[in-house]
Amino acid sequence: MLILLKEDIKMGFHPIVDESKCVGCEECVDVCPVEVFEMQDEKSVPVNAEECMGCESCVEVCEQDAIVVEED
Numbered sequence: 001m002l003i004l005l006k007e008d009i010k011m012g013f014h015p016i017v018d019e020s021k022c023v024g025c026e027e028c029v030d031v032c033p034v035e036v037f038e039m040q041d042e043k044s045v046p047v048n049a050e051e052c053m054g055c056e057s058c059v060e061v062c063e064q065d066a067i068v069v070e071e072d
Contacts, residue, residue, distance in 0.1 A: 012072045013054035015046045021066035028058035028067060 015036055017028075024042040034051040037044045037058065044066075046052070058067045 013052040013069050014049045014072065015052050015058060015067055015069045017044050017046060018066045018068075019043050021064045023064055023066075025063070027061040027063075031057045031061045033057065 017037075022043045024039065024044070026039060026044070028044050029037045029039060033055065034048070034053060036046050036048045036052050038047045039045070040047075052069065054069055054071065056069050059069055
């Protein structure tokens with residue numbers, strides 16, 4: 001039997017926030033199911049980008065089109 005731990009699994013996605021477009025609404029912080037984002041200096045920052053599972057909830061909720069999720 002093979003047991004995989006969460007830290008052994010690479011999701012293969014990473015979110016990118018365009019700071020020039022981010023207005024600090026925190027919607028992406030609230031909607032992300034794996035807590036990728038946190039607010040720093042009134043902007044969203046993907047501090048746990050390695051946790052991104054590529055659901056793109058953050059992209060959908062961002063009215064400023066400040067977030068893209070790229071696949072590795």
